[in-house]
Amino acid sequence: MADNFLGLDIGSNNIKIVELKRTSNGLLLQAYGSIETPKGASKSESQADLEEIATATRKLMKEIHVTTNKVVVGLPESVVFTRVVELPVMSDQELKTAMRWEAEQFIPIPLKDVKYDYEVVKRPTKESKDSKDKMSVFFVAVPNTTIERYLKIMKVAALEPVAFETELLALVRSLSPEGNASPSTLIINIGAETTDLCIVSKGNIAFTRSISSGGNALSKAIAQELGFEMTQAEEYKKSYGLLENELEGKIQEIIKPIFDVIVGEVERGLLFYQTHHPTDSVKRIILCGGTAKLPGIVMYLAGALDLEVQLGDPWNNVKKGSPDLAKKLEEHAPLYAVAVGLAMRV
Numbered sequence: 001m002a003d004n005f006l007g008l009d010i011g012s013n014n015i016k017i018v019e020l021k022r023t024s025n026g027l028l029l030q031a032y033g034s035i036e037t038p039k040g041a042s043k044s045e046s047q048a049d050l051e052e053i054a055t056a057t058r059k060l061m062k063e064i065h066v067t068t069n070k071v072v073v074g075l076p077e078s079v080v081f082t083r084v085v086e087l088p089v090m091s092d093q094e095l096k097t098a099m100r101w102e103a104e105q106f107i108p109i110p111l112k113d114v115k116y117d118y119e120v121v122k123r124p125t126k127e128s129k130d131s132k133d134k135m136s137v138f139f140v141a142v143p144n145t146t147i148e149r150y151l152k153i154m155k156v157a158a159l160e161p162v163a164f165e166t167e168l169l170a171l172v173r174s175l176s177p178e179g180n181a182s183p184s185t186l187i188i189n190i191g192a193e194t195t196d197l198c199i200v201s202k203g204n205i206a207f208t209r210s211i212s213s214g215g216n217a218l219s220k221a222i223a224q225e226l227g228f229e230m231t232q233a234e235e236y237k238k239s240y241g242l243l244e245n246e247l248e249g250k251i252q253e254i255i256k257p258i259f260d261v262i263v264g265e266v267e268r269g270l271l272f273y274q275t276h277h278p279t280d281s282v283k284r285i286i287l288c289g290g291t292a293k294l295p296g297i298v299m300y301l302a303g304a305l306d307l308e309v310q311l312g313d314p315w316n317n318v319k320k321g322s323p324d325l326a327k328k329l330e331e332h333a334p335l336y337a338v339a340v341g342l343a344m345r346v
């Protein structure tokens with residue numbers, strides 16, 4: 001049975017949509033595209049801003065000729081609480097109680113105001129039950145007000161949400177297809193306002209963290225330093241980025257201190273993980289998000305973190321229709337990682 005679903009990623013700078021068709025031959029790309037998020041609207045609660053987001057989403061849907069209104073909606077890490085919890089091996093019933101306790105400790109708002117869910121990502125086998133091996137559980141909580149806000153947008157956009165999912169889960173789905181066999185990987189999603197981290201070990205999420213800085217901070221620094229308008233600063237950032245030999249390294253010099261703050265947070269995340277999982281070392285980094293296209297970013301990160309760094313290709317598991325389209329998609333790969341993963345979910 002052929003069935004189509006949209007993945008919808010509402011970022012602070014861009015709204016991204018991907019439509020995938022489920023066929024007996026696998027997933028087929030039906031449509032994709034992005035549109036600028038109305039300024040300041042992505043986090044706003046006001047009805048007018050919600051309507052603006054819905055209108056922009058409708059406009060994009062029309063432009064790219066989507067054929068369904070069934071959608072999997074991405075929830076930014078900044079509006080959800082996610083955590084990988086490690087516990088002694090226990091039964092499902094015990095786990096339920098433990099998770100409720102965990103939720104009370106960890107969520108800063110009353111439990112009646114959130115929906116939470118969890119999934120066991122690693123349960124040691126019976127043989128290792130007596131050892132120190134722990135089970136790990138991926139825990140997510142979303143404030144009811146957040147869900148209501150997204151439901152309002154969906155209603156105005158005449159979309160039918162079939163699921164909500166945190167962006168990191170979508171990324172893991174679209175970017176680490178090798179599952180169990182792949183080396184432990186740090187996925188970094190560098191967007192406009194935020195940078196999200198997620199370590200995937202043996203196909204499972206083992207660590208998550210969200211950093212409140214991203215590509216916009218780099219543009220702002222350029223605008224401030226050189227007295228540019230933001231649009232011009234964006235252009236300079238996109239042209240020269242972290243390249244040392246361009247424009248006498250002037251742009252690199254300006255953005256490096258801001259970028260290094262993000263790198264420092266990534267280092268801290270890696271260190272935290274390493275301390276808690278001394279036998280599991282992260283072997284590579286996969287980059288995605290719009291800022292993954294920053295010139296020189298791959299070399300810079302590889303040097304700073306001493307790890308192999310690759311650009312993520314979420315289209316890997318998707319059939320593209322024509323070689324021309326495949327070539328075009330390559331250029332946009334990092335931007336659509338979340339939306340592809342969302343559309344793949346159903």
Ligand SMILES: Nc1ncnc2c1ncn2[C@@H]1O[C@H](COP(=O)(O)OP(=O)(O)OP(=O)(O)O)[C@@H](O)[C@H]1O
Nearest residue numbers: 011012013014191192193194215216290291293294
């Ligand atoms: N070629 C490029 N070089 C450098 N940066 C780029 C390039 N193209 C896009 N960007 C940056 O990517 C960011 C937008 O990426 P993306 O769409 O992933 O963010 P978002 O999802 O809207 O934001 P967030 O996830 O933080 O809410 C902007 O800061 C933009 O300047």
Ligand SMILES: [Mg+2]
Nearest residue numbers: 011012191192
């Ligand atoms: Mg984003």
